[in-house]
Amino acid sequence: MISTYLNHLKITQPLWIILLSSLGFLFISKKSILFIKWIFNTFSRKPKDLKSYGSWALVTGSTDGIGKAFAFKLAEMGLNLVLVSRNKAKLEQVSTEILVKCPKIEIRLFELDFSGDVVSGVQRMKEEIKGLEIGVLINNVGVTYPGAMYFHEVDEKIWMNLVRVNVEGTSYVTKAVLNGMVQRKKGAIVNIGSGASIVVPSHPLYAIYAATKAYVDQLSRSLYVEYKGSGIDVQCQVPLYVCTKMASKVAFVEKDKSSVFIPSAEKYVEAGVRWIGHDEARCTPYWAHSLQWFFASSMLNDALLDAWRLSIGIKRRKQLININIASCNATQTLLYLPSN
Numbered sequence: 001m002i003s004t005y006l007n008h009l010k011i012t013q014p015l016w017i018i019l020l021s022s023l024g025f026l027f028i029s030k031k032s033i034l035f036i037k038w039i040f041n042t043f044s045r046k047p048k049d050l051k052s053y054g055s056w057a058l059v060t061g062s063t064d065g066i067g068k069a070f071a072f073k074l075a076e077m078g079l080n081l082v083l084v085s086r087n088k089a090k091l092e093q094v095s096t097e098i099l100v101k102c103p104k105i106e107i108r109l110f111e112l113d114f115s116g117d118v119v120s121g122v123q124r125m126k127e128e129i130k131g132l133e134i135g136v137l138i139n140n141v142g143v144t145y146p147g148a149m150y151f152h153e154v155d156e157k158i159w160m161n162l163v164r165v166n167v168e169g170t171s172y173v174t175k176a177v178l179n180g181m182v183q184r185k186k187g188a189i190v191n192i193g194s195g196a197s198i199v200v201p202s203h204p205l206y207a208i209y210a211a212t213k214a215y216v217d218q219l220s221r222s223l224y225v226e227y228k229g230s231g232i233d234v235q236c237q238v239p240l241y242v243c244t245k246m247a248s249k250v251a252f253v254e255k256d257k258s259s260v261f262i263p264s265a266e267k268y269v270e271a272g273v274r275w276i277g278h279d280e281a282r283c284t285p286y287w288a289h290s291l292q293w294f295f296a297s298s299m300l301n302d303a304l305l306d307a308w309r310l311s312i313g314i315k316r317r318k319q320l321i322n323i324n325i326a327s328c329n330a331t332q333t334l335l336y337l338p339s340n
């Protein structure tokens with residue numbers, strides 16, 4: 001069919017038309033192949049057997065949102081869990097809930113506040129997990145601003161907190177489990193990035209958050225290349241909005257009001273586990289997030305996206321200021337927020 005088409009072009013058309021049509025043909029073929037690949041990867045590719053990496057999974061930030069949903073899902077898949085988070089009571093609560101559903105697995109809890117001394121905290125964690133075959137690491141813990149604000153308004157405490165949790169936390173926990181994975185020549189590391197640093201060209205009024213997530217993305221993609229040959233699959237998963245405590249804080253998404261474009265954490269994770277260990281250094285597992293990314297990157301130019309994000313940031317900043325003014329105990333939060 002292709003050769004008939006080319007023969008037809010040769011006889012009847014000038015050279016520039018032949019070249020242009022061929023380029024168009026190649027372009028459409030490439031896009032079609034990518035589209036078919038996306039359909040296959042998203043809806044019908046089999047998930048990897050995650051137990052083949054080792055019998056334990058470690059999940060950070062596992063007491064709420066996406067981390068908690070990952071913990072449940074991995075337990076259902078038969079993995080033993082190390083749950084790492086800052087609140088002991090919440091860790092115990094999550095562990096009890098999981099064991100009711102999956103009584104055959106083992107769970108270890110580790111209390112670690114990533115906004116504190118990350119280095120010694122992770123060192124203690126490393127001692128605790130010595131001897132456990134950690135095959136899967138979900139580097140999920142992440143924090144953002146209490147609300148939209150210009151960079152000059154961001155209190156240094158907030159900024160440093162973000163760097164410690166999102167950047168140092170992710171890096172130190174990765175390093176803590178990597179040695180064992182290298183020795184065993186197998187492992188899967190998932191770092192949770194964000195559309196804030198990848199899908200949109202800028203994320204005004206959340207600049208430090210977006211910058212820390214750009215770090216997570218580049219760290220993951222470089223480690224993917226470094227460790228591919230050693231049997232370790234590193235991946236950055238890029239969610240857009242997911243209906244969690246964090247989204248309710250930054251985007252005023254009501255915690256129980258998920259939708260097609262803002263899935264529940266469980267729905268996100270249902271998609272997320274299907275991508276672990278497959279050959280993508282960076283992915284957006286949830287289908288409606290991929291569509292949003294596709295439309296943003298192919299239909300809108302950077303200037304339009306920048307203007308749109310800036311208007312959203314300014315609107316959210318105003319909403320937050322109004323909420324704080326209306327609240328009677330506003331003083332604490334207003335320390336971080338200007339009044340105009």
Ligand SMILES: NC(=O)c1ccc[n+]([C@@H]2O[C@H](COP(=O)([O-])OP(=O)(O)OC[C@H]3O[C@@H](n4cnc5c(N)ncnc54)[C@H](OP(=O)(O)O)[C@@H]3O)[C@@H](O)[C@H]2O)c1
Nearest residue numbers: 061063064065066086113114115142194241242244245246
């Ligand atoms: N939700 C979204 O729309 C969205 C979009 C893109 C990317 N992400 C990323 O996805 C990841 C999970 O977000 P999420 O929406 O599930 O957040 P979330 O609902 O706020 O849950 C965050 C989890 O991390 C724990 N955590 C927070 N600060 C901690 C600290 N200093 N030390 C130890 N644990 C701490 C929380 O513990 P507590 O239970 O004690 O609070 C909770 O278990 C983050 O990396 C986030 O950047 C989220």
